[in-house]
Amino acid sequence: MPELPEVETTARGLRALIVGCRIGAVGGIDWPRMLPTSAPDELARALVGRTIQAVERRGKYLLLRLDDAASLAVHRKMTGNLVVVPSVAPRQPHTHLALSLEDGRDMRFVDPRKFGRVYYFPTPEALERFLAERLGPEPLGELGVERLAELLRRRRGRLKSLLLNQLFLAGIGNLYADEILWAARLHPERTASSLSLAEVERLHQAVQRVLLEAIARRGTSLSTYRDASGEPGENQAFLQVYGRAGAPCLRCGTPIARKLLGARGTWFCPQCQRPEGGG
């Protein structure tokens, strides 16, 4: 599942590969539902002849800025990948969009599960409005300990549910939420507003460290995630709790527990991550 580190890795890869390139043709659209803001032929008309000026990331959205101030926002959801390949390469299964660049390469959107979406926005304002309605602050951006403490203070929900809420922090998904909470030694069901200042500091540090280390390892490839060049990440070998039910906690040896929280698989150490009042 592409979360912030995977989207960031892809954005960096795409930046090196396609900034400055001009789109010569748009094809391969076999699933119009992935284009919530445009009809396939409208999208093709809007994109052909445009040059890609910048590649950015906001939360889990990958942003392509075009030379006419329009933009594309791509959300890969569970299984979507954006890859750059020679235009003559055979189209792999589940390819739903191909932007043919004039230099003989394609940027293709491949998504077996068909959850991913590609949004077209004609103006920067339309893009900004869309993002502002959905995303809170960047966890690796302006977020300081004081600001995090203030945000947590008014929330009475469970800590993990809050980390998954993109309006609270942008970019954290199920895998990194569990990794962050383990690193911070905080139980996923802790009431957000109950954290002490010391605990907020641990959480803040864990958010930064877990995400930055995952980016340094080019993301986590559990099954389908690949970067812009089609390469898997390295972080899956370094997961501390996610998917490790029954295996010993790497800090204290206690078997890792798994439970469902809001219909999401949740892994944690019942010893290191004590519930409410446990410290």
Added chain:
DNA sequence: CCACGATCCTGCTAGC
């Protein structure tokens, strides 16, 4: 404000 369940999809796996 918060919880819960349904929805969208298909590859994979467990179980028979």
Added chain:
DNA sequence: TGCTAGCAGGATCGTG
């Protein structure tokens, strides 16, 4: 071996 049922989950929406 071959089939099938069920699981996985990000975002959104409706209900309590």
